[in-house]
Amino acid sequence: MIQNNEWSKRFRNHGEKDFKFIVGNESIEVHKFFLTLQSTVxxxxxxxxxxxxxxxxxxxxDGFKFETIKAVVGFCYGxxxxxxxxxxxxxxxLLMFAEMYDMDNLKDSIAEYYSTKLTKENVADIYKVSRETNAPKLRGVCFDFIYSIPKSERTAFVQANLDPAIHDLF
Structure with missing residues (x-):
């Protein structure tokens, strides 16, 4: 989840920010330019x-925690x-926000992060949201993880953790 962009980090700390997200009674300021680079919406x-x-x-x-929006802004600044x-x-x-505001780079970065962080405990939840948020790279990462489970354990794992409609995929 590291974007090597020193320029955007320096810019975050300099220059007047021209947009603000308000979440509850907290706010975070951002340069519109960086938002427009990451989100078509x-x-x-x-x-x-x-x-x-x-x-x-x-x-x-509404519908997102301040910490989530803070992470989105941080991502926009690299x-x-x-x-x-x-x-x-x-x-x-983050995936839900990325889907709502069409932030494909964020979705892809989450897929890259989870390519080494999936576990039997989190893969079902991550897979489900990857389908709901049209995140094909993340869905592929989940498939790869599930297929890495030994066949003798995979069937029971899939039946216990994944939607019955997709059991035949595994």
Whole structure:
């Protein structure tokens, strides 16, 4: 989850930020430029003066924790968000946000992170959300992990942990 981009890290600490996410009673400021590079949805919104968010320079976020939005902003600036990703619940929240705002680079980065972090305890949850969020690289990582389980254990694992509609895939 490390994006090597020193320029964006330096820019984060310099220059006036021109957009703000509001989550509950907390807020985090960001440069619109970095949001538009990562999200086609936010890019379209911020380039259209008819949107309230474009006019006010702020966007209220419901349904996500402040820490999730902070991680998204950190990702946009090229920060290492791997410690946030250690929690499967956090990864799921990031994937949901990435799907809602069409952030394919974030989805791919989560897939890269989980390519070495999947376990029998988290793969079913990660696989399920990869299907819900149209994250094919992550789904492939989950498939690879499940296929790495010895065949003698795989059938029981799949039947106990995955949706019956996909049992035949394994």
């Amino acid at each position: 936010l890019s379209a919104m911020l380039e259209n003066t008819n949107f309230k968010e474009t006019q006010t320079g702020e966007m209220k976020i 920060e290492d968000i791997s410690s946030f990703m250690e929690s499967t619940r956090n990864a799921i929240d």
